[in-house]
Amino acid sequence: GIQVEQSPPDLILQEGANSTLRCNFSDSVNNLQWFHQNPWGQLINLFYIPSGTKQNGRLSATTVATERYSLLYISSSQTTDSGVYFCAVGNSGGGADGLTFGKGTHLIIQP
Amino acid sequence: NAGVTQTPKFRVLKTGQSMTLLCAQDMNHEYMYWYRQDPGMGLRLIHYSVGEGTTAKGEVPDGYNVSRLKKQNFLLGLESAAPSQTSVYFCASRYRGLMNTEAFFGQGTRLTVV
Numbered sequence: 223g224i225q226v227e228q229s230p231p232d233l234i235l236q237e238g239a240n241s242t243l244r245c246n247f248s249d250s251v252n253n254l255q256w257f258h259q260n261p262w263g264q265l266i267n268l269f270y271i272p273s274g275t276k277q278n279g280r281l282s283a284t285t286v287a288t289e290r291y292s293l294l295y296i297s298s299s300q301t302t303d304s305g306v307y308f309c310a311v312g313n314s315g316g317g318a319d320g321l322t323f324g325k326g327t328h329l330i331i332q333p
Numbered sequence: 334n335a336g337v338t339q340t341p342k343f344r345v346l347k348t349g350q351s352m353t354l355l356c357a358q359d360m361n362h363e364y365m366y367w368y369r370q371d372p373g374m375g376l377r378l379i380h381y382s383v384g385e386g387t388t389a390k391g392e393v394p395d396g397y398n399v400s401r402l403k404k405q406n407f408l409l410g411l412e413s414a415a416p417s418q419t420s421v422y423f424c425a426s427r428y429r430g431l432m433n434t435e436a437f438f439g440q441g442t443r444l445t446v447v
Binding site for chain 1: 363366375377378381382383389391392421423429432433434436437438440441
């Protein structure tokens with residue numbers, strides 16, 4: 223099956239810093255989602271981005287499907303950005319196959 | 334509009350006991366999924382359903398059974414719980430489209446088997 227690798231595995235930053243999280247995948251995909259898992263364990267949808275670029279406030283994401291990677295940018299980090307960021311992909315076309323998750327990037331924002 | 338709701342949020346079981354986790358979605362989605370998350374790992378797919386009355390195995394199906402008697406509900410059963418099933422369980426749903434569509438997740442159920 224498809225392999226998903228996220229980097230870096232851990233990241234510690236000061237409040238106000240910018241960061242880039244990377245997701246590499248081993249095969250073509252037609253679904254890619256970024257999630258934030260907060261300290262309470264809740265999975266929050268950030269982006270549905272099988273290709274192209276999207277922005278939502280301080281967060282933006284870019285997926286280059288032909289080169290099999292996606293990037294999540296966080297600008298002006300806040301302590302509430304702490305948590306684990308997951309990339310998940312799918313390649314089932316119109317089928318029902320589930321998502322394959324990476325192991326995540328654990329982000330800690332220090333005040 | 335509650336989205337995806339899981340019941341219960343927490344549960345402790347003794348080895349050998351059985352239980353059922355309930356997932357309910359109010360978005361009229363055709364596809365529903367059960368995942369498990371273990372420490373330091375991403376989520377792994379247990380079972381999924383493409384519609385009422387149909388289920389299929391995912392990556393880690395052993396020790397679990399599922400049922401989808403109503404479109405809005407997807408049940409995950411553990412017939413004889415084992416310590417290896419200690420995990421956080423997530424349910425997800427998405428609608429059926431010509432291409433892949435965005436998945437939405439419940440808040441998770443933390444299960445401990447002692």
